[in-house]
Amino acid sequence: MANGLPSTLPGNTPTIRELLASGSRSFSFEFFPPKTPEAEEVLWRSIREIEQLHPTFVSITYGAGGTTRDGTIRVTERVAQDTSLTPLGHLTCVAHSRDELRSVIGAYAGSGVRNMLALRGDPPGGPNQPWLAHPEGLNHAIELVELIRSLGDFCVGVAAFPDKHPEATSLEADAQVLAAKAAAGADYAITQMFFGADDYFRLVERAAALGCDIPVLPGIMPVTNIKQIQRMADLTGMALPTAVTDRLLAVEDEPAAVREVGIEIATELCEALLAGGAPGIHFITLNRSTATRQVFLNLRSSVVS
Secondary structure, X not given: OEOOEOOOOOOOOOOHHHHHHOOOOEEEEEEOOOOOHHHHHHHHHHHHHHHOOOOOEEEEOOOHHHOOHHHHHHHHHHHHHHOOOOEEEEEEOOOOOHHHHHHHHHHHHHOOOOEEEEEOOOOOOOOXXXXXXXXXXXXXXXXXXXXXXXXXXXEEEEEEOOOXXXXXXXXXXHHHHHHHHHHOOOOEEEEOOOOOHHHHHHHHHHHHHOOOOXXXXXXXXXXXXXXXXXXXXXXXXXXXXXXXXHHHHOOOOOHHHHHHHHHHHHHHHHHHHHHOOOOEEXXXXXXXXXXXXXXXXXXXXXXXX
């Protein structure tokens, strides 16, 4: 064992790199670690429902400031060991030293997890605060990609931003960061959620012009709560087109109608993305799979072959 990691990594679980290279459309689902026993039940019920759809992979998020570190590792390990799913473990630079990051990577490797998503993460004080690195840690996702790749034959994903990262000076500068992450060893990217198909395709074009040709999976979340999505847009800088908000606000006093319109909007967006050549869809579930499962089933009946 070197660097606290097994000398050979378990090889029975495919990497996302291998799954994407197969040429089949990728459909994946994102969850977050629960904070209560009741939330734990909701999570595992959703995971078991998603398992029946045979997704390409499922991912488990990493809380702000590493606050869900243990929960993320625990859920990811259980997915690896107790389900037929391919798990993707998230990892951020926030509030972690290099040694702590190596420890998390080792925990993933020990449970057979070969797929990781390398993120810088939001500043410790929140998305709108200045970035402050751990004194013995890393400053950028690029460095985290390099660290993970130096420790074994892992498959590494990174974040991409159709609406531009809030701290990026321009769309071009943002694409340059994505290209640098690919050059550092990233195998693919998953975008922050967005609502404009053209924004996604322009991101892919900007990256390709810089020689970055890694697969970019669109991150999509069906809107089921208007206030929640408005709050997320305020925090992340995500664009909310009036074509989207007008349709939702027209039924804002009817929660069931908001949900149905949100599913329609997400289905239409996914259809446009797949028709335009996106390699798949990464669904953000917020641990309740009903809406995302419905979008997936809509796609399977219309465009998924």
